[in-house]
Amino acid sequence: MSSTANPPTFPKTLPDHTQLPESDGTFGNNFQEHPQSILLTDSITSILQQYHPDGQYCIGQDCGIYWRLTDPPEKGAEAPDWFYVPNVPPTLNGQIRRSYVLWQELIPPLIVLEFVSGDGSQERDNTPLSRTQEPGAEKPGKFWIYERIIRPAYYGIYEVNRASVEVYCLVAGQYQLVTANEQGHYPILPLGVELGIWQGRYQNTELPWLRWWDSEGNLLLTGHEQAQQVQSQLDQERQRAERLAAQLRAAGIEPDL
Incomplete structure (x- = not known):
């Protein structure tokens, strides 16, 4: 006697940013990450205002990017330390964004930045998505998710303990390392800016900070x-x-x- 497995059921409508968790409940990795995000946002705001006089862009700082529906929902999200998405409204229906939902907006970030606290293995993990989709299956690696699913044009891995940043550019569907210029900066061509390391004092702390320069090499x-x-x-x-x-x-x- 043969039996037929019940077909999978799917929700009639997919959840939006108001129906998905805005946090996974974990702590920030260190005290430097928050001021680092503020520094990046504050210094590039004037550039983004030039590119978006209508104000249609958003910046996320340790906010979830939902790329698939899972149970629990947090397993289907990545939370970059900093990211920028062009040509989307900063709020949705008059509400502050709780997260960024790819299946709702379809526009990938232009750049995603991760701040390394450990050895950088998580940020470089290229483990693919399991084909079985079974409960408890290994979660795909962060690098793989960014390269294959979320697909930001640029992905940066910043290591404050090594005073370095590693920048990848999406070319023909795969990430390729960006070569630093003579100043040791990495051009982010669509914005006409460069990303690099600045040794200095910010918010009462002397560190090798991740910062922006313009295309002429002037610090923003x-x-x-x-x-x-x-x-x-x-x-x-x-x-x-x-x-x-x-x-x-x-x-x-x-x-x-």
Whole structure:
């Protein structure tokens, strides 16, 4: 007597960002990751505003990118430390994004960045998706998911302990290492910017930070750094005016205040 297996059942509608978990409940890996994400976002905002005068883009910081429906849902998501998606609204139906759902929006990120806390093996794991799809089957590797499923045009692996960043570009469906230029930076051509390591002090911590430069090699500044630069220029102008006034007085000429 033969029997026929019951066919699989699927939901009539796929869940959106409001119906999927916004966190897997794990801790951040270290205290440096949050300021690193802020530094990247703050310094590139002016560039993104030039490319998107309509404001149609979003940046995710340790937010889930859902790429398949699983049980529990978190197993079907990756949460890059930083990513940028062009030509999508920053909010959905007036609501703050809880996650980014590929089957809902279909537009992949332009760039995804992972900050390494361990030895980097997770970020470089190329284990493919199991064909069996059985419960408990090994989860595919992060590198494989980005290259084959989420498919950001650029994938960067930043290792603060080694003061290095490794950048891949998607070419014909496969990631190829990007070669650094003479300045040791990695061009992100669609944005006209470069990614590299900057040794300096940010938020009271001296570290080799991951930062942006423009195509001419100028460091993209945060809002605070821009304000400091303006203040420094004003101080220099004031000091120059004071020196000139002193020279005029020494010559018997009262400066015209």
